[in-house]
Amino acid sequence: MGQETMVDVGFQLTGDWLQCSSKRRLEIVSPQGEVIGRVPAMTREEVDRALSKSRRVQKEWAKVPLYERGQILLTWADELIKRSDEIADMIMKEVGKKKSSAKDEVTRTADLIRYTVEEGKRIHGEMMKGDSFQGGSAGKVAIIEREALGLVLAISPFNYPVNLSAAKLAPALISGNAVVLKPATQGSISALLMADALMTAGLPKGVLHVVTGRGSEIGDWLVAHPAIDMISFTGGTKTGQDIARKAGMIPTVLELGGKDPAIVLEDADVEKAAGQIVSGAFSYSGQRCTAIKRVLVMEEVADQLVEQIQKKVEGLRVGLPEDDADVTPLIDSASADFVHSLILDALEKGAVSRTEYRKEGNLISPTVLDHVTEEMRVSWEEPFGPVLPIIRVTSEQEAVETANQSEYGLQASVFTKNMDKAFSIASQLDVGTVQLNGKTERGPDHFPFLGVKKSGAGVQGVRKSIESMTREKVTVLNL
Numbered sequence: 001m002g003q004e005t006m007v008d009v010g011f012q013l014t015g016d017w018l019q020c021s022s023k024r025r026l027e028i029v030s031p032q033g034e035v036i037g038r039v040p041a042m043t044r045e046e047v048d049r050a051l052s053k054s055r056r057v058q059k060e061w062a063k064v065p066l067y068e069r070g071q072i073l074l075t076w077a078d079e080l081i082k083r084s085d086e087i088a089d090m091i092m093k094e095v096g097k098k099k100s101s102a103k104d105e106v107t108r109t110a111d112l113i114r115y116t117v118e119e120g121k122r123i124h125g126e127m128m129k130g131d132s133f134q135g136g137s138a139g140k141v142a143i144i145e146r147e148a149l150g151l152v153l154a155i156s157p158f159n160y161p162v163n164l165s166a167a168k169l170a171p172a173l174i175s176g177n178a179v180v181l182k183p184a185t186q187g188s189i190s191a192l193l194m195a196d197a198l199m200t201a202g203l204p205k206g207v208l209h210v211v212t213g214r215g216s217e218i219g220d221w222l223v224a225h226p227a228i229d230m231i232s233f234t235g236g237t238k239t240g241q242d243i244a245r246k247a248g249m250i251p252t253v254l255e256l257g258g259k260d261p262a263i264v265l266e267d268a269d270v271e272k273a274a275g276q277i278v279s280g281a282f283s284y285s286g287q288r289c290t291a292i293k294r295v296l297v298m299e300e301v302a303d304q305l306v307e308q309i310q311k312k313v314e315g316l317r318v319g320l321p322e323d324d325a326d327v328t329p330l331i332d333s334a335s336a337d338f339v340h341s342l343i344l345d346a347l348e349k350g351a352v353s354r355t356e357y358r359k360e361g362n363l364i365s366p367t368v369l370d371h372v373t374e375e376m377r378v379s380w381e382e383p384f385g386p387v388l389p390i391i392r393v394t395s396e397q398e399a400v401e402t403a404n405q406s407e408y409g410l411q412a413s414v415f416t417k418n419m420d421k422a423f424s425i426a427s428q429l430d431v432g433t434v435q436l437n438g439k440t441e442r443g444p445d446h447f448p449f450l451g452v453k454k455s456g457a458g459v460q461g462v463r464k465s466i467e468s469m470t471r472e473k474v475t476v477l478n479l
């Protein structure tokens with residue numbers, strides 16, 4: 001990666017310095033505890049310099065014809081595919097995702113960028129005539145365009161460092177915004193490689209800045225910065241709430257934590273449900289916002305479901321991301337200790353483990369906890385790890401009430417062959433999305449994606465993201 005192609009702030013991969021004025025560095029430590037690189041710990045002054053440049057450059061970027069902006073983004077997608085092995089390798093090392101999933105993340109990102117370009121090109125605004133309102137005149141014509149908000153602050157989490165960053169960058173850039181990306185510390189090298197591909201694709205300098213540093217030092221500074229026109233945040237609920245308070249009148253889209261339930265009724269295809277639940281709960285070791293984080297199963301089929309889940313969990317490979325294991329070490333020791341504490345709390349309060357529980361460093365074996373009750377923390381808290389609590393219920397109403405008692409409301413799954421019941425339950429669940437007979441998941445990426453209650457505010461998903469990063473601009477012709 002050449003110095004010239006690097007985004008303005010620069011960073012260091014082990015042994016290879018790139019442009020950077022700050023002397024201070026943050027070490028990037030892998031989930032296995034190895035230092036795999038360093039990035040600049042930017043100061044507030046450096047952030048200020050980056051932001052003031054962005055504001056000037058954004059006006060020029062917005063004037064670049066939409067088709068040409070699209071061509072740059074399409075080249076970016078091609079560039080990501082060309083470099084997918086290198087980028088996937090870094091995702092694997094930095095956040096401990098198995099190699100095949102890391103590669104899928106890069107491919108999915110290229111697809112998302114291409115779709116965003118297509119969608120962006122087809123947003124033309126609208127025209128209204130005055131005479132459809134009482135007393136109005138047909139000579140009054142409103143031309144309603146969508147224009148960029150200006151400078152978008154994109155803050156992304158560790159778990160999809162490339163995809164969840166690009167899911168903010170692509171809609172912002174196609175619609176003429178400049179972007180400041182603040183990736184999670186673990187994940188920032190992957191995000192920087194992705195940004196480097198965008199610079200190689202020809203994005204004018206200064207349209208994108210990648211800002212790295214301590215959340216405590218520059219996070220608040222960025223969020224409350226007068227140069228920022230919009231904040232698109234994905235991460236934990238506490239951080240999101242904090243940002244919402246500081247952002248004041250700046251528009252925000254917040255995608256936060258979840259506690260997605262899988263409701264299994266007595267007539268469900270139990271084997272299929274178990275397969276979906278295990279994949280939904282344990283892929284990337286449960287470190288997904290839309291992971292299935294509790295099962296609410298009707299007592300009649302509970303034993304059968306648990307047996308199927310247990311069988312499938314025993315088939316999961318536990319180990320290192322390099323070996324393409326399904327369950328790998330969690331992001332850091334704080335996360336692993338937190339998950340450990342949830343499991344111990346449940347076991348102490350009478351939960352029955354259906355799998356052998358092991359913890360070695362940050363590696364936690366996939367754990368299925370049966371007979372979980374509402375006194376246990378794991379019923380309500382988001383673990384972000386490989387633990388699946390099973391709560392047995394005796395009626396659909398109890399399932400719905402328990403599901404809705406959560407402070408979160410991201411997604412939910414309902415497994416049943418009875419579509420009338422499925423729709424009826426779906427209509428009662430306080431969540432952004434209900435999956436009928438399928439696991440909870442974000443994709444495909446053009447579907448609207450949102451959380452209610454403490455799971456978020458605002459909507460993402462290609463078109464919705466573009467809308468959130470643009471505003472209506474009305475010009476009235478008085479003929």
Ligand SMILES: NC(=O)c1ccc[n+]([C@@H]2O[C@H](COP(=O)([O-])OP(=O)(O)OC[C@H]3O[C@@H](n4cnc5c(N)ncnc54)[C@H](O)[C@@H]3O)[C@@H](O)[C@H]2O)c1
Pocket residue numbers: 155156157158159182183184185215216218219220223234235236237239240242243255256257258288289290382384410451455456
């Ligand atoms: N709903 C969704 O779309 C979605 C998707 C993925 C992850 N998540 C959630 O994200 C969480 C896990 O990710 P995480 O551990 O990276 O989350 P996090 O909240 O710890 O960090 C998210 C981002 O916010 C930054 N940050 C931290 N403090 C900040 C501050 N004061 N000001 C500005 N930025 C600050 C971090 O550096 C990081 O870039 C889970 O709760 C998960 O459910 C939600």
